[in-house]
Amino acid sequence: xxxxxxxxxxxxxxxxxVTILFVLLGGILGYIGGAIPGIxxxxxxxxxxxxxxxxxxxxxxxxxxxxxxxxxxxxSIPAILINAPGTPGAVATAFDGNRMAKNGQAGLALLFxxxxxxxxxxxxxxxxxxxxxxxxxxxxAFGPAEFFWVAMLGLSLVSILGSTHRLRSLLAALLGLGVAxxxxxxxxxxGRFTFMPQLLSGIPLLPVLIGLFAFSEALEMVGTPDRALSxxxxxxxxxxxxxxxDKLFRIWPTLLKGSVIGYIIGAIxxxxxxxxxxxxxxxxxRASKDPDSFGKGNYEGVAASExxxxxxxxxxxxxxxxxxxxxxxxxxxxxxxxxLYGLQPGPLLFQNNxxxxxxxFASLLLGxxxxxxxGVLGARLWARVVLIPRDLLAVVVIGLSVVGSYASxxxxxxxxxxxxxxxxxxxxxxxxxxxxxxxxxxxxxxxAETNFRRAxxxxxxxxxxxxxxxxxxxxxxxxxxxxLLPFLGPILRRIVPKLRGRVASQHDVE
Amino acid sequence: MLGDWYHHMxxxxxxxxxxxxxxxxxGSVAMFLAAMRLPKAYNPSDPGSALFPELIATGxxxxxxxxxxxxxxxxxxQEQVEITRPMKVALxxxxxxxxxxxxxxxxxxxxxxxxxxxxxxxLGFRRIWPVLLIVGFFLLLGKYLFEGxxxxxxx
Numbered sequence: 077x078x079x080x081x082x083x084x085x086x087x088x089x090x091x092x093x094v095t096i097l098f099v100l101l102g103g104i105l106g107y108i109g110g111a112i113p114g115i116x117x118x119x120x121x122x123x124x125x126x127x128x129x130x131x132x133x134x135x136x137x138x139x140x141x142x143x144x145x146x147x148x149x150x151x152s153i154p155a156i157l158i159n160a161p162g163t164p165g166a167v168a169t170a171f172d173g174n175r176m177a178k179n180g181q182a183g184l185a186l187l188f189x190x191x192x193x194x195x196x197x198x199x200x201x202x203x204x205x206x207x208x209x210x211x212x213x214x215x216x217a218f219g220p221a222e223f224f225w226v227a228m229l230g231l232s233l234v235s236i237l238g239s240t241h242r243l244r245s246l247l248a249a250l251l252g253l254g255v256a257x258x259x260x261x262x263x264x265x266x267g268r269f270t271f272m273p274q275l276l277s278g279i280p281l282l283p284v285l286i287g288l289f290a291f292s293e294a295l296e297m298v299g300t301p302d303r304a305l306s307x308x309x310x311x312x313x314x315x316x317x318x319x320x321x322d323k324l325f326r327i328w329p330t331l332l333k334g335s336v337i338g339y340i341i342g343a344i345x346x347x348x349x350x351x352x353x354x355x356x357x358x359x360x361x362r363a364s365k366d367p368d369s370f371g372k373g374n375y376e377g378v379a380a381s382e383x384x385x386x387x388x389x390x391x392x393x394x395x396x397x398x399x400x401x402x403x404x405x406x407x408x409x410x411x412x413x414x415x416l417y418g419l420q421p422g423p424l425l426f427q428n429n430x431x432x433x434x435x436x437f438a439s440l441l442l443g444x445x446x447x448x449x450x451g452v453l454g455a456r457l458w459a460r461v462v463l464i465p466r467d468l469l470a471v472v473v474i475g476l477s478v479v480g481s482y483a484s485x486x487x488x489x490x491x492x493x494x495x496x497x498x499x500x501x502x503x504x505x506x507x508x509x510x511x512x513x514x515x516x517x518x519x520x521x522x523x524a525e526t527n528f529r530r531a532x533x534x535x536x537x538x539x540x541x542x543x544x545x546x547x548x549x550x551x552x553x554x555x556x557x558x559x560l561l562p563f564l565g566p567i568l569r570r571i572v573p574k575l576r577g578r579v580a581s582q583h584d585v586e
Numbered sequence: 587m588l589g590d591w592y593h594h595m596x597x598x599x600x601x602x603x604x605x606x607x608x609x610x611x612x613g614s615v616a617m618f619l620a621a622m623r624l625p626k627a628y629n630p631s632d633p634g635s636a637l638f639p640e641l642i643a644t645g646x647x648x649x650x651x652x653x654x655x656x657x658x659x660x661x662x663x664q665e666q667v668e669i670t671r672p673m674k675v676a677l678x679x680x681x682x683x684x685x686x687x688x689x690x691x692x693x694x695x696x697x698x699x700x701x702x703x704x705x706x707x708x709l710g711f712r713r714i715w716p717v718l719l720i721v722g723f724f725l726l727l728g729k730y731l732f733e734g735x736x737x738x739x740x741x
């Protein structure tokens with residue numbers, strides 16, 4: 077009953093002209109960010125969070141959610157037009173989308189991507205509404221031991237999934253945990269590694285995020301030749317421009333599967349939009365009657381990829397709201413934004429601020445028609461945004477990074493933190509150390525430590541308290557499996573052929 | 587020679603990686619030593635504020651050492667890290683550092699305006715007036731947005 081009341085209250089709140097205006101503004105800004113190669117959803121969010129200070133959270137959060145959705149929608153635009161994905165999730169879109177553009181079907185490819193994105197967002201948001209409140213209700217019964225294992229599971233997944241450099245991911249995660257240890261001890265209240273007074277409140281999250289993602293990307297932009305400009309012009313959108321509903325209806329199984337795949341993979345911390353779009357693309361190709369046409373300009377490939385990467389957005393928001401676990405860098409920024417407004421993501425959010433999760437759900441639903449309209453009506457404009465010179469963009473991004481970091485805490489210390497982590501991010505990018513585990517560990521570090529120590533105090537220093545409930549044991553086993561997976565894989569690959577060989581030779585003897 | 591360095595800079599990857607991960611190893615040792623000095627908890631059931639930092643430092647040291655060894659073993663591959671236009675990257679970094687250092691003394695408008703104009707010209711924009719006009723517009727917009735609408739005072 078409470079859920080229904082909260083739902084109606086949220087819908088009533090979101091369906092006002094001011095909120096619609098903010099969602100529209102967020103959508104447009106997200107589109108601009110996503111349409112520019114190099115400006116991913118996390119960078120767009122990081123740069124725009126400071127611009128929401130002072131705004132009512134009931135308006136600011138829907139706007140940020142819309143920015144996130146818009147950036148994922150628009151990531152396909154440069155992928156299709158210049159074969160340079162605007163967001164990592166749009167890599168698979170470029171396989172067929174860019175080929176369609178080269179065949180003179182740029183407009184059609186964009187329409188497929190926008191329509192499939194809208195369908196993916198809609199289906200996954202409905203799945204989110206059904207599942208998130210249920211998961212949060214289950215999580216309300218969690219004690220410190222369960223939360224400790226949830227944090228550990230999140231950390232292990234983040235370090236293992238989504239990266240080919242698993243040891244480096246683990247290293248980045250440990251570095252993030254180390255950074256999270258700086259500041260006031262959550263249990264004793266004493267300072268820890270606080271060599272200067274500004275460190276008493278810990279390393280501020282938002283400047284770290286802006287530095288790692290926006291500033292380092294700006295340096296990378298300056299050091300990368302301008303592909304769009306050097307190649308002349310982006311593909312031109314010509315002729316009739318109306319969504320191809322008949323063709324979309326023909327591929328409804330692909331859209332449905334893509335949405336579910338995207339939602340499930342998005343909900344796994346660390347997996348993210350890129351894996352979701354690749355899995356959906358592979359599934360669409362496998363199920364197709366003409367798999368050879370994939371990669372040669374098949375619109376079903378564009379739809380499969382886009383549907384999944386946009387569905388993953390709602391998937392990422394699920395664990396963020398229900399458990400307080402950020403599944404991606406963008407989710408970590410959303411957590412930072414919620415914390416700035418005094419809102420603590422996790423099951424208690426559903427209890428203490430029951431309207432906020434439903435405002436987020438309602439703004440996700442509201443964003444679907446708005447972002448669809450922005451995409452269809454502004455397609456020719458977004459094709460121009462792709463061609464903004466990267467050097468100019470780098471100066472704008474750095475300017476916004478400096479001012480945004482300053483505004484986040486009203487001090488220069490935050491700006492220095494942003495610069496430091498910007499340089500760290502640049503070096504990490506060059507040496508293949510993934511950035512996402514560092515950020516996610518920063519968010520989860522405090523959750524893991526606080527709950528571990530609380531569990532120890534409640535359990536009177538008995539380690540068995542950490543595995544006292546079946547849920548704790550299940551979460552611990554899952555964490556263990558995830559952590560051992562990269563080491564077990566190569567061992568199994570060596571052992572299994574040997575065993576097979578032995579079995580085969582025994583059969584021969586017999 | 588300088589012209590080539592101006593456009594491209596190549597660093598041997600394994601050397602860069604070994605240096606970075608050795609730095610991590612050294613940092614983790616420093617973290618462990620600093621954690622050992624942390625005060626003990628009042629509550630005997632609380633494992634204390636040093637436990638997690640010590641575990642993290644140990645993990646960091648072990649993984650850094652393993653990656654260092656891996657990179658050293660793979661040194662025959664001769665992979666290189668390539669930085670295109672390194673001078674421009676360095677220039678942008680240095681001007682930004684000067685900009686941030688001078689911001690409190692000179693204020694938001696002057697420091698940001700100067701930095702943006704200098705950076706744009708340094709990165710290759712030759713038409714000064716459009717650059718100044720765009721910079722001026724965004725400066726005033728930023729000032730109005732943060733101080734006027736959002737109520738966030740800028741330096």
